[in-house]
Each structure stands twice: as structure tokens, then as C-alpha cells.
Amino acid sequence: MKRPKKQRQQALQDSIKENPFVTDEELSITFDVSVQTIRLDRMELAIPELRERIKHVAVKTFEDEVKSLPIDEVIGEIIDIELDKKAISIFDVKPEHVFQRNQIARGHHLFAQANSLAVAVMNEELALTVKSELQFLRPVRAGQRIVAKAEVIDSHPEKNRAFVKVVSSVEQQTVFIGTFEMYRMTEQSEGDVK
Amino acid sequence: MKRPKKQRQQALQDSIKENPFVTDEELSITFDVSVQTIRLDRMELAIPELRERIKHVAVKTFEDEVKSLPIDEVIGEIIDIELDKKAISIFDVKPEHVFQRNQIARGHHLFAQANSLAVAVMNEELALTVKSELQFLRPVRAGQRIVAKAEVIDSHPEKNRAFVKVVSSVEQQTVFIGTFEMYRMTEQSEGDVK
DNA sequence: CTCATGTTAGTACCAAGTGCTAATAGCGGG
DNA sequence: CCCGCTATTAGCACTTGGTACTAACATGAG
Numbered sequence: 001m002k003r004p005k006k007q008r009q010q011a012l013q014d015s016i017k018e019n020p021f022v023t024d025e026e027l028s029i030t031f032d033v034s035v036q037t038i039r040l041d042r043m044e045l046a047i048p049e050l051r052e053r054i055k056h057v058a059v060k061t062f063e064d065e066v067k068s069l070p071i072d073e074v075i076g077e078i079i080d081i082e083l084d085k086k087a088i089s090i091f092d093v094k095p096e097h098v099f100q101r102n103q104i105a106r107g108h109h110l111f112a113q114a115n116s117l118a119v120a121v122m123n124e125e126l127a128l129t130v131k132s133e134l135q136f137l138r139p140v141r142a143g144q145r146i147v148a149k150a151e152v153i154d155s156h157p158e159k160n161r162a163f164v165k166v167v168s169s170v171e172q173q174t175v176f177i178g179t180f181e182m183y184r185m186t187e188q189s190e191g192d193v194k
Numbered sequence: 195m196k197r198p199k200k201q202r203q204q205a206l207q208d209s210i211k212e213n214p215f216v217t218d219e220e221l222s223i224t225f226d227v228s229v230q231t232i233r234l235d236r237m238e239l240a241i242p243e244l245r246e247r248i249k250h251v252a253v254k255t256f257e258d259e260v261k262s263l264p265i266d267e268v269i270g271e272i273i274d275i276e277l278d279k280k281a282i283s284i285f286d287v288k289p290e291h292v293f294q295r296n297q298i299a300r301g302h303h304l305f306a307q308a309n310s311l312a313v314a315v316m317n318e319e320l321a322l323t324v325k326s327e328l329q330f331l332r333p334v335r336a337g338q339r340i341v342a343k344a345e346v347i348d349s350h351p352e353k354n355r356a357f358v359k360v361v362s363s364v365e366q367q368t369v370f371i372g373t374f375e376m377y378r379m380t381e382q383s384e385g386d387v388k
Numbered sequence: 389c390t391c392a393t394g395t396t397a398g399t400a401c402c403a404a405g406t407g408c409t410a411a412t413a414g415c416g417g418g
Numbered sequence: 419c420c421c422g423c424t425a426t427t428a429g430c431a432c433t434t435g436g437t438a439c440t441a442a443c444a445t446g447a448g
Contacts, residue, residue, distance in 0.1 A: 051435070135325050245403095246405095396441100415423090
């Protein structure tokens with residue numbers, strides 16, 4: 001016997017979780033037991049067969065395909081935009097965005113919303129953040145909706161620079177202020193931020 | 195003949211696209227032709243069989259499932275920590291962290307790593323970011339490893355405040371500098387950041 | 389020694405196909 | 419009316435990755 005049953009089953013569970021696309025035969029090789037043993041293990045652990053596992057993953061994604069698309073590019077949903085001038089986005093704070101201990105939203109989510117918005121408000125898609133100053137004025141909690149307003153306050157197209165100020169608030173109360181110095185990338189200068 | 199072949203094939207294509215989980219037999223019933231005809235149609239249209247279609251959907255979702263995770267807990271892996279003094283974390287930039295257009299890492303990932311580290315280096319888990327100043331010095335690309343070093347530069351335990359400086363670099367070159375003013379939350383003061 | 393547990397082997401069967409051959413239906417042209 | 423063509427249908431062997439079940443065997447504990 002290599003390792004007791006329990007350990008193998010634990011490992012089995014983990015490795016299927018990590019890669020649901022593995023067949024019983026492949027598993028039997030990696031654990032150096034027979035295919036039947038793998039099947040018995042799966043039964044005891046109530047792990048469905050390969051096809052059912054794959055189907056499960058597929059159905060899940062198919063169902064929230066609509067959900068996952070908009071979240072991809074910009075953090076938060078842009079509800080109004082006037083290129084090179086101003087933009088507004090909203091972001092609903094959910095349980096996964098907060099510290100478990102105190103239910104307060106992690107700073108990087110506020111930053112991500114503001115920064116994404118600053119990038120979006122710049123006319124070109126090729127904008128990078130160079131510098132920024134942030135103030136986290138009040139804690140935000142799960143269930144609250146953050147409204148971020150971005151405004152281009154100073155634009156120097158000749159120098160490929162612009163300054164964007166973002167103010168985020170929850171129910172009229174300002175919770176976050178950020179100023180961003182943005183760099184407008186051109187085709188030639190790509191990657192040469194100094 | 196019900197409807198010419200062409201129309202059936204068009205409809206077939208549409209209905210598989212809409213619901214990839216349909217079997218040939220089910221299709222043969224809805225189009226009132228034999229299973230073999232459906233198979234021939236699929237071949238002409240180069241549509242894979244049910245299992246392959248499902249697998250395709252599953253693989254797709256599985257791939258961007260990994261995408262949605264990283265902004266979750268601590269960003270980057272902490273490899274050294276001395277509470278209240280300093281800490282180091284590494285973060286491998288992957289394709290999902292960069293802008294598609296120019297392959298440059300999005301600012302909020304660098305911020306997230308630095309901010310997480312700043313929170314972690316504080317002795318208590320109940321630390322919040324109050325203010326911060328960031329400089330994005332050089333663009334970081336997919337495949338590169340960011341090493342972030344955090345240092346507590348000024349601590350005022352009596353005022354529940356501390357300043358943390360984080361310097362991130364890729365292959366000895368500094369790419370990002372951030373200073374964070376942190377607020378140390380106590381049980382009583384919870385949520386009363388002013 | 390016997391019994392329980394764990395493991396392996398083997399068989400029949402299933403779903404949802406592929407690949408192939410062959411038969412048939414329907415229609416148009418000459 | 420028969421020829422040829424396309425489209426359709428049928429049938430069979432085979433594949434993957436299993437389930438369900440039975441039987442054999444090994445090993446260690448009581």
C-alpha cells in the first residue's frame with residue numbers, strides 16, 4: 001500500500017477540483033491504483049463522472065455568461081461618459097469585496113473603480129496611470145453602491161499628459177478622492193513611459 | 195420535403211448556438227428528419243458533437259474563472275514578513291492582468307499588491323488605508339514578476355496611524371512606488387474613520 | 389482461523405457519438 | 419420512360435468514458 005485510502009481520497013478530491021477534466025484512467029495512473037479503485041473512491045466521495053463534471057462547469061458558465069462580460073474591462077459600470085471631459089460609474093460592493101473581519105471594502109476595489117474610470121474617460125484606449133494621490137475618507141460596506149465621478153481637470157495633449165480627478169460617494173457622502181496623472185500613449189511611444 | 199436543406203442547416207446552426215446542450219436525436223425530432231441527416235448536416239457545417247461542444251463551453255469558463263479570482267484575498271504571495279517593520283511579496287503578471295491592446299499591466303493590480311502588503315505588514319488585521327500616493331514609473335508586462343517591498347517608515351501607535359512605503363520592482367528596476375497612510379482599527383473605534 | 393476492509397479484475401451495458409456502406413426517394417432532363 | 423443526381427435514411431462496427439454488478443484476492447486484526 002502506498003498511502004492509506006484517506007489520504008488518496010483527499011488528494012483525489014483536490015486534484016479533481018483543480019482540474020475537473022481528468023479521466024478516471026489518468027487518475028489511476030497518477031495515484032498508482034486501478035481504475036476501479038478510483039471509481040470506488042469517487043462513489044464514496046460522491047464525485048460525478050467526467051462528463052457530468054464538465055457539463056456542470058459548462059452550464060454554470062453558460063448561465064452567467066451575461067454577467068461575466070461587462071465586469072471584464074472596466075471595474076464598475078459606466079453610466080455616463082463624455083470623452084476627455086467627465087464620466088460616471090457605479091460599483092456595487094458585494095461580500096467578496098470586503099474584509100471578513102469588519103465588512104469594510106478593501107481599498108483596491110475603490111481604487112480599481114476610480115482608476116478604470118480615469119482610463120476610460122481619456123479619449124484613447126491607450127492610457128496609463130503615471131501618478132496618483134488617494135484619500136480614503138470613509139469606510140464603505142457590503143451592500144452599498146459607490147458612485148464615482150471622474151473629471152478631466154487639466155489636459156496637455158501636446159505632452160501626452162492629463163490630470164483626472166475622481167470623487168466617489170455613497171449616498172451623497174464622499175468616501176474617496178483620487179487624482180490621477182494620466183499618460184496618453186501613442187503608437188510610437190508605446191511602452192516608453194519615463 | 196419540409197424545407198430545403200439550406201434553411202434547415204441555418205436553423206440547425208442557430209439552435210445549436212443558442213443551446214449547445216442539445217443531442218442529435220433531439221434535433222432530429224425538432225427538425226423532423228433522421229438522426230443521420232442531422233449528423234451529415236453537422237459535418238457539412240463543421241459543428242462538433244455534443245460532448246465536444248459542452249467541453250468547449252466548460253474550458254472557456256474554467257479559463258476565465260481563474261481570471262475573476264485574483265482580486266480576491268491578498269494579491270501576490272507574501273514571502274517574508276516582519277510585523278510592524280517590513281514585508282515582501284511577489285506577484286506574477288499574467289495575461290489576464292494586462293490591457294489587451296498593449297500588454298501593459300493595469301494599474302489596479304500593482305496597487306492591489308502594494309495595498310494588500312501594506313495592510314498585511316500592520317500588526318493587526320484591522321488596518322485600513324486612509325491616504326496614499328502612487329507613482330507608476332515603468333510599465334509592467336505579462337510574464338514579469340513584481341517584487342514588492344513594504345516598510346513601515348513612521349508609526350504612531352497612540353494615534354492609531356502608521357505610514358508604509360512600498361517599492362515594487364521587476365528585475366531590480368523600480369516600477370512602482372507607493373506611500374500609504376494606514377489607520378489601525380481598534381475594537382471600539384471600528385468604522386469611525388474621520 | 390475467520391472476518392472485515394481494501395483493492396483489483398472482468399463482464400454486461402449505456403449514451404452519444406464517428407465512420408462507413410448501402411438502400412431508397414424524389415425529381416428533372418433528355 | 420429510364421438515367422442520373424441529390425438528399426435522406428438505415429444499419430453495422432467501433433469509440434470513450436463511464437455505471438452496475440459480481441467475483442477473486444490480499445492483508446491485517448481479533
